[in-house]
Amino acid sequence: MTNPLLGEWNTPFAIAPFDRIEDADFAPALETALTLARAEVLAIAEDPEAPTFPNTIEALEASGKTLDRVLSVFFTVAGADSNPERQALQRDFAPRLAAYSSWLFAQKALFARIETLWDRREELELTAEQARVLMLTHRSFKRHGAALGGEAEARLGAIMARLAELGTAFTQNLLADEAGWHLELAEADLEGLPDFVIRGAREAGREKGLERPVITLSRSLIVPFLQFSPRRDLRERAFAAWVSRGANGGETDNREIAAETLALRAERAKLLGYDSFADFKLETEMAKTPGAVRDLLMQVWAPAKRQADRDAEVLTAMMHKDGVNGDLAPWDWRYYAEKRRQAEHDLDEAELKPYLQLDRMIEAAFACANRLFGLEFKPVQVPLYHPDCRAWEVTRDGAHVAVFIGDYFARGSKRSGAWCSAMRGQAKFPEKQGPVVINVCNFAKGDPALLSYDDARTLFHEFGHALHQMLSDVTYESVSGTSVARDFVELPSQLYEHWLEVPEVLAEFATHSETGAPMPQALLQKVLDAASFDMGFQTVEYVASALVDLSFHEGAPPADPMARQAAVLDEIGMPEAITMRHATPQFAHVFAGDGYSSGYYSYMWSEVMDADAFASFEEAGGPFDPERARALEQHILSRGGSADAEALYLAFRGQMPGVEALLKGRGLTA
Incomplete structure (x- = not known):
């Protein structure tokens, strides 16, 4: 075949031939792979032989390999080396892949074969791993609505397709906000920054085709800038851009996407017979229930907040000693924590790096x-x-x-x-x-x-x-x-x-x-x-995010996720000078897909x-x-x-x- 995604990969270790793959290859390769995958599934579902582990479960394991290869290459480059064409392909692929998933789990003849094997599992003389694979396959089909029919089945398919679109949009909006902002620095603005931050800023400027150094929203650049820059005004500007990703209004705003995502997840859980999306999601995890997750998080929250409150008092005193009056702000914390670390542990990251x-x-x-x-x-x-x-x-x-x-x-x-x-x-x-x-x-x-x-x-x-x-x-x-x-x-x-x-x-x-x-x-x-230095801050910003995630998915979905976020933070007494590690509009763990939804606690x-x-x-x-x-x-x-x-x-x-x-x-x- 002429499409390098579909032909034999005669490369060392059968690695994808990235040097021959072009963006134009992805759409036709996906079309061919989906057609082949559907044919393989139908062959299993319509097998006239009685279901056995080899002709049903192992056959499913062996199916879809071409589709897997195409998608592994595409999602690798779409995440790590995106461009406008790949982003357009992502938007096109998301609903098509969701539709294929819905089609697969709606194959009644296939599910009947799996059910038969599940009912006869004690007679099949399976290995422990085979028994596990059978259980997981049966559970996956049920959790994807294989036992549904009629309007419920159709609605679940529509929900999954829309969720795929929303997750893709959330990711691309975030990428656009991150790529679209930078802070140009004059030479005077570099005062107080260690050499490694200055070098990083100059390199970031060169990448953007600029002669001046810049601060971008890459964590490896903005965090040390917030740690070391004595310019409080610049720290505030950088921090404001960092926390407003996905919430700047316009086409890249993620707040409505988050609200719709949560509503659709709740509806999905109800269709499948669960009280909430958190109940649905946690059923397969070690924690099992939302209550177990909350118990763990609150056991850690209380001592973490006590430590963070004590630390805030110390940092505020340091700031006042510098002649800055008022309350410690989130764009001050890392700067004064770094000064404190240097003072108490005699540890300077510029010396360490x-x-x-x-x-x-x-x-x-x-x-x-x-x-x-x-x-x-x-x-x-x-x-x-x-x-x-x-x-x-x-x-x-x-x-x-x-x-x-x-x-x-x-x-x-x-x-x-x-x-x-x-x-x-x-x-x-x-x-x-x-x-x-x-x-x-x-x-x-x-x-x-x-x-x-x-x-x-x-x-x-x-x-x-x-x-x-x-x-x-x-x-x-x-x-x-x-x-x-x-x-x-x-x-x-x-x-x-x-x-x-x-x-x-x-x-x-x-x-x-x-x-x-x-x-x-x-x-x-x-x-x-200094390994546990500033751990009150780190634990508070993390646990707050995990508690907001859990609250989003328990009970009725919030019509306004930002209001729910604010209510949760108020309820737990979130320190004023600490923000969530991932605020809702940039909480990709939770909204870019289902991966960590109800699961950031993990x-x-x-x-x-x-x-x-x-x-x-x-x-x-x-x-x-x-x-x-x-x-x-x-x-x-x-x-x-x-x-x-x-x-x-x-x-x-x-x-x-x-x-x-x-x-x-x-x-x-x-």
Whole structure:
């Protein structure tokens, strides 16, 4: 075939031939792939043979592979290297893919075959993984309305199509607001900024074709600007732009999209027989109920708010001492917190950052994976979608494990945040395939590229997700890698962050960008001592976002999400000088798709486990204890979603944890 998306990929490791793919290839490839996928599904549904696990469930597992390949390529470039044509394709594809999903789950003959197998499951002599796949398939069809008929079925299809459109619009509006704003700085405006911020601002200006340095809404640039700029007026302007993304009026305003999304989700849940969307969404998670989520969040909220209130008093006094009267504002917090950190811990991020070179932190992540799991990483030349990307072959004992791709730098064509995705998941059926895994970040460019400590933690976090994909060892792709409960998926990623804080790791890989000297022991100790600094602020901004998300999806949907947001924050006593980490109009976790809707809490649910899991290493032989590493791979990283998440954690640890380790790790126990 002439379309490179549809032909054989005769490339190293069968990577997508990005060097031959053009935007014009996507629409015809999708059309062909959808036609083929429908034919494969109908062949299963209309099979005259009695349903069996191989001719129904395994046949479904083997179907849709061409569609998967086309979409994996498209959504990779649409998220990480967007352009107007790709955005138009996204808007076109969203309802078509929703329609295909609705069509699939409406196949009554297919669902009848699955129901028959489910009813006879005790007779089928399935393996544990096969039984799990059957359960998940049956549950997925029911949760997508397979048991509905008539008007309810048609309405659910319409809802899903509209939700797909809204999620795409929300994402593109946010990208437009982020790409469309920058703050030009005169040379005098650079006073007080450390060299790494100035270099980042100059690079951002060059990317926009400007001669002056600029501050953009990339987190890796705006956050350090808010930390270090002594110009309160400029901090206020930058912060106002940061928090108003998606709420600037006009075509890119996301507030009405959020309201319609919440209403449609509530209607979807009612059609499927649930009291609320939160009840529907949490049924399949570890938490199970909205009440369990709220209990966890409130256990953490109270000590976090106490700490944040104490910190606010200290920062306000510092601000008044500077001659700035009035109340501490949100654009003041990071600036005075940074000054406080320098004073109390003698830790200056400008002093720290030269020791956190991007390339050395990548080496550190790889080295920890080698010591823990025996993985080795070799740079390889393969087709990639952007010059910033690089790739490595991952091996163990000489055998191929995976391909890992890193796309680390911020650019206007990339949506904000950081994420991990698999262009191809691990599987042994219908044939053995190794995963192709991508980490995408938004770090400021530089020569060399230098990271903040938070950036370095993000790198380790996303690489933890990548390890979950790379070390997967299951039969069926539908349960491989990160195909797990949402409040379990963050366990491997947040757990891996702990290895960045291991002193011997920093001692080896935190080397100065100019001299090559290792981080001095005194500075290393300051970093470790300050690990829980300002954790009241960080916890409050996160938990507030999680509580607003939960409130949105409990009970009747709010006609005005912004009013509901304000009411929730008022009810919990949100400190005036702290804002939600993600206000509603930019809350992509919740509104860009269903992924984290009613599920933003999951980072904290997983953190309860990750604190406990790392403690198990410390209680054993230390952070690189080989027995604990084997147990982590055997019971969690290799298993994907092939078993219940709680059962996997119990197999690894022997018991479920409480919040004590989390509060201790965040320094919120006093």
